[in-house]
Amino acid sequence: MKHDQTGTQDAWARYGWLMGAIWLVFLFYPITALVTSNASLPLLVLGWCGVLGFAAAYLSGFIIGMRESGTGTQRVTLLIFWAALGCALLTTPAIAWAALSFLPFLMSYASYILSRPWHWALNVLGPVVVTGYVIAAGVSALSQPWGLMWIVYMIAIVNSINSWLIRRSARADELRFELATSEERESVARDVHDLLGHSLTVIKLKAELAARLVDQDPARARAELDEIVRLSSEAIAGVRGTVTGLRAESLAEQLLASGDALASAGIALEVRGSVASLSPAQSIPAAWILREATTNVLRHSAASRVRVELSPGTLIIDDNGRGVAEAESATGSGLRGMGERAAAAGAELVVQAASPRGTRVSLTW
Incomplete structure (x- = not known):
């Protein structure tokens, strides 16, 4: 069902019609019926025109339905369906009950090209029509319709299963898209929070x-005041970089920025170790964690000293401020964002009370 397949890939849109083309081999049955028919020449000509018209309409419907979507396309494919049905009826005077062999085509067309109500209408009506004909004609008089009846039942079951799988796949694609969009929004919100939270705190x-x-x-x-102008420009550039996914401040740059911000608040910064202790991949999330930790110190700690320790695979940030209870370490968008960044980088983040007072933030790979 074309408009139910929101996650259909381009390749399926281009080549899905081949499935309809392959099914045309089953026109063997109405063609055989025409070849063996004893009908008059005008009726045979009418029957052959019906078969050729049906094949053209059926294939055109698949090509248009698979490649395009929208209300206009739905109307076109529905008109093609009625045209195909009309062509099938043209063969009835020449081949009688054998015209029912067009039903599997119409059932499949409804399932893969038309809407879901059409799928259920044709895939329920088709078996009912064939079964009614078999019962009305008498099983002893006509044995061939029995084979057609079982084929129609099988097609109805296969179409229903395929339709369900297609809808489930489309829904799964929608959910994956929604999840990816949600994650991207959270990532951008976290980046903007980290950038603006830090920058606005320093500017204040x-x-x-x-x-x-x-x-x-x-x-x-x-x-x-000149420094405020510079920081404002950096914040604007940082937000732009975050939105385009291009911002990745180095750990060394962040250490300098944190030192300047802390100094403006009268807080001393002590650095132990070298930024070379962390790999380039570790330095990027470490810089974000240091930025957020610096913002938290400036906003909440009332500290007079901050110590940053760098060692292989480890970043530790200590302050001698008010401290934070372990129970509160999971709350707040800043701390939550730090935890998400650490997890995304494959690291463990621990925020706990320091000894004898203050807060310790440790990032370990």
Whole structure:
């Protein structure tokens, strides 16, 4: 069913009609009936025109239905269905009951090209019509319709199973797309939170400092205002880079930025170890964790000192501020974002109370 297959691949759209073309070999039955028919020449000509017209309509419907979608296409394929049905009826005067051999084609067309209601209508009506004819004609008088009846039942079952599988596959594709979209939104939201949260916190601190210095030390106040302009530009560039998926600040750059931000708040930064202790792949998430940890220190800790320790596969950030209870370590969008980044990088993040006071953030691979 074309418009139910939202996840259909381009290859299926281009070559799916071949399935309909292959099924045309079963026109052998009405063709054989025409060849062996004793009908008059005009009726035979009418029958052959019906077979050729049916084949053309059936194949055209598959080509159009597989390659295009939309309300206009649905109307066209439905008109083609009625044309094919009309062509099949043209063979009835010449081949009588053998015209029922067109039913499997019409049932499959309804299943794969038309809507779901049409699928159920044709795949229920088809077996009912053939069964009714077999019963009405008498099983002893005509044995060949029995074979057609079983074929129609088999086609109805196969079409129903395939339709269910197609709809299930399409729904699975929709869910995968929705999940990927949701994950992408969360990733962008996390990146923007980390970037703006840190940058706006530093800008706020520098603005407060500039306000205090504007009368006492105008030159230094001006320097702080210039720094606010620079940080604002960096934040804008960072958001743009995040949206385009291109931002990846190095750990060394983040250490310098964190030191500057902490210094503006009167917090000393001590660094132990080298950024070379972490691999390039580890440095990127480590830089994000350090950025968020610095933001948290500036916002919540009231600390006077922060120590960053770097060793192979490990980043530790300690402060001597108020501290954080382990029960609270999983709350808050910042800490949650840190945990998500760590998990995505294959690392373990632990946020706990430091000794004798403060907070410890450890990132370990």
